[in-house]
Amino acid sequence: xxxxxxxxxxxxxxxxxxxxxxxxxxxxxxxxxxxxxxxxxxxxxxxxxxxxxxxxxxxxxxxxxxxxxxxxxxxxxxxxxxxxxxxxxxxxxxxxxxxxxxxxxxxxxxxxxxxxxxxxxxxxxxxxxxxxxxxxxxxxxxxxxxxxxxxxxxxxxxxxxxxxxxxxxxxxxxxxxxxxxxxxxxxxxxxxxxxxxxxxxxxxxxxxxxxxxxxxxxxxxxxxxxxxxxxxxxxxxxxxxxxxxxxxxxxxxxxxxxxxxxxxxx
Amino acid sequence: xxxxxxxxxxxxxxxxxxxxxxxxxxxxxxxxxxxxxxxxxxxxxxxxxxxxxxxxxxxxxxxxxxxxxxxxxxxxxxxxxxxxxxxxxxxxxxxxxxxxxxxxxxxxxxxxxxxxxxxxxxxxxxxxxxxxxxxxxxxxxxxxxxxxxxxxxxxxxxxxxxxxxxxxxxxxxxxxxxxxxxxxxxxxxxxxxxxxxxxxxxxxxxxxxxxxxxxxxxxxxxxxxxxxxxxxxxxxxxxxxxxxxxxxxxx
Numbered sequence: 001x002x003x004x005x006x007x008x009x010x011x012x013x014x015x016x017x018x019x020x021x022x023x024x025x026x027x028x029x030x031x032x033x034x035x036x037x038x039x040x041x042x043x044x045x046x047x048x049x050x051x052x053x054x055x056x057x058x059x060x061x062x063x064x065x066x067x068x069x070x071x072x073x074x075x076x077x078x079x080x081x082x083x084x085x086x087x088x089x090x091x092x093x094x095x096x097x098x099x100x101x102x103x104x105x106x107x108x109x110x111x112x113x114x115x116x117x118x119x120x121x122x123x124x125x126x127x128x129x130x131x132x133x134x135x136x137x138x139x140x141x142x143x144x145x146x147x148x149x150x151x152x153x154x155x156x157x158x159x160x161x162x163x164x165x166x167x168x169x170x171x172x173x174x175x176x177x178x179x180x181x182x183x184x185x186x187x188x189x190x191x192x193x194x195x196x197x198x199x200x201x202x203x204x205x206x207x208x209x210x211x212x213x214x215x216x217x218x219x220x221x222x223x224x225x226x227x228x229x230x231x232x233x234x235x236x237x238x239x240x241x242x243x244x245x246x247x248x249x250x251x252x253x254x255x256x257x258x259x260x261x262x263x264x265x266x
Numbered sequence: 267x268x269x270x271x272x273x274x275x276x277x278x279x280x281x282x283x284x285x286x287x288x289x290x291x292x293x294x295x296x297x298x299x300x301x302x303x304x305x306x307x308x309x310x311x312x313x314x315x316x317x318x319x320x321x322x323x324x325x326x327x328x329x330x331x332x333x334x335x336x337x338x339x340x341x342x343x344x345x346x347x348x349x350x351x352x353x354x355x356x357x358x359x360x361x362x363x364x365x366x367x368x369x370x371x372x373x374x375x376x377x378x379x380x381x382x383x384x385x386x387x388x389x390x391x392x393x394x395x396x397x398x399x400x401x402x403x404x405x406x407x408x409x410x411x412x413x414x415x416x417x418x419x420x421x422x423x424x425x426x427x428x429x430x431x432x433x434x435x436x437x438x439x440x441x442x443x444x445x446x447x448x449x450x451x452x453x454x455x456x457x458x459x460x461x462x463x464x465x466x467x468x469x470x471x472x473x474x475x476x477x478x479x480x481x482x483x484x485x486x487x488x489x490x491x492x493x494x495x496x497x498x499x500x501x502x503x504x505x506x507x508x509x510x511x512x513x514x515x516x517x
Contacts, residue, residue: 101364104361104365105365105369107361108361108365224471227473229471229477230469230470230471231468232452232467232468232469233466234369234464234466235372237372238376239464240462241461242463242481242485245481246478249478
């Protein structure tokens, strides 16, 4: 095992000790995120794209829109599909192959935030009820794993959706004819995921890789533009007390507001 | 489909479609030790949910390279039978089942002294025979009992139950119809002895205040489930005691 996979025991101990005193090894406060950089529109072939750098964590999201069939139970709505790839170039611990449970969980957490906040007006993506709708593919591509893939991926997905341009089209005899020009994909809500790690019975926001390695449990809260909570996910083998969950909610609502300003330019 | 949606899920007296009050659990039937081959097993009916759980282990790990030097490897498979839902479900594991297997494992692992069994595996199988909303919670409840039935040392039983918001009201233990027609669903697993939440998920939309109410209600629900779990576990041994007594008198 190379040194880059696991932090040395002595470093892990130091990280945990500092957190017990409300400090962190990289000198952040308990609720601070790492520096965030967002670039959009870097993939011209995609309808929308964004790259988010959260410290050294790097995630690229591409949006593709294609014509497809609706689900049987919602015949007059477009389809949202979120997929995550933990490609081997992003970490020595990632391997090629079909999506494992970590990438499925990641995709489903991001999916839940977008879906439950009703960010995309799926009703407007119906061409012919029961037969033809638009499918929005959100493909999350992790390029460098240094912890907290969830917040980075959710942020990149939102940034990419805000960057998405739908091609103009006409419907003639049930066939879709693409016309020149694009219009932005309308978004009705802006969900933001905020993830906490529990270490030494203390909560910290935005854990980086070495903090994730020693965390007992993880909690992600997705907050919508009105400060409502629209998705939750606990992960890891530890647990949270009710008090800790309430504490996290308060912080998440504030943090989401702050992070949203980085992506959504009024 | 559209007719169903128009039907009100909670009437003006606060009574739900299946006759329950907003803070009432579905009728629960739990049985421990139901399968012959498994080291531990249990069966639960929670309303129309019917779920079997079985535990094999601690046993040798296959493939061997997965063995952990300092603790047991807890593995979990949550799976739905093709006939468990309205439209036949393909028996191949779906993305949803993959995610649920992961979160269920993480909900149960804090309760098990896995450090007692290094280099072994504890394999947990949850088969949903019939589903009606809240299968992950019922699955955790029944799986925890199967672990106890297998005689594996545990810190506490894990009880699980969902709460959510339906037609503006905070309700306990949502059915499938309530989940689909409601505003939010929050499955939660709880170890009462440690005041520990070991599974927490939510989809829907809740304000901060509603969120706190929902968590509190779900925790209350878990405590009720917990009592029934303990009774079911005791019932198995009481039955065994009766058999021993009978045999003794026959001699």
